[in-house]
Amino acid sequence: MTDCPRKIIMESITRMLARREHAYHELLRKLSQKGFALADCVPVVDEYKSAGIQSDARYAEMRVRSGINKGHGPARLKADCQQWDIDERYVTQAFEECQADWFELAVVVRHKRFGTGAARDSKDKSKQIRFLQYRGFYSEHIQYALSVVEE
Template sequence: MRPSQSPRKSKDGAPAPADAAQGRQYAVSLLARRDHSRHELRAKLTRKFGAALWLDEVLAWCEEQGFLDDRRFAGFFVRSRIERGQGPLRIRAELQQKGVGEALVTEALSEAECDWFSLATEVLGRRFRHPPADQKEKAKQLRFLQGRGFDAEQSFHALDQQREQD
């Protein structure tokens, strides 16, 4: 931890109590780097300041100012994961892990307007140049796609497309 980030100490060595202004300042510095979900930001503030009474006030202030928006976060997150070649199941799981509500996750995935079948085919083609020669290779390619977050239908479609192209 850099000296500028170390928590202030009182005379007895215990961490000095922080106030809402410090919490707002820290929250804004985190949100200036990248978007966070409300759940993520709460966890980081709690880790830094403990279970302070003003956490909800700081989170509400960030939302009022437009700095914190789970809908915007989910949209950016989905687009960035699509660019990395990840499928809808993995994206959904990661967003849920970050505390984004199911309704927002579903909305963000549908607004992405991604052709998951084409993406699975593209990802498979980048990783494996040729269609599977035997069952063992086919299982390996299916595991790869499912690990990336594509469902069985999308994975089998990608394998079929790869076989047709070859």
């Protein structure tokens, strides 16, 4: 690879990582979308990874924190990380570090969307269940959220 494309690739990676954390495969996808050859990009991204500038562990932490702030459950966050081929241990470590109470988060998300009262009928209850499933909560979180009713 000549020096000029390498320099442009490095500048692109630096700009992307300056804005936010990116997963390894996400960087490669974005670079290939910009028209760079994958064979030229992989060594440069590997250098960033080995230097600790790019980290899938930090990406997982960022993704989990961001997802919790948006009201997403653990299933959705795991799926988001799997989309970029993030190692499961990084996701698990991020869950442990954030110490989220998934049950309470499910309650907060449900109450924000549907109010604090009980579901009016089975159709309303099904709607709430589907919504919480879409948000990525497991069935035990959903059942807990539906059981917490404030009048």
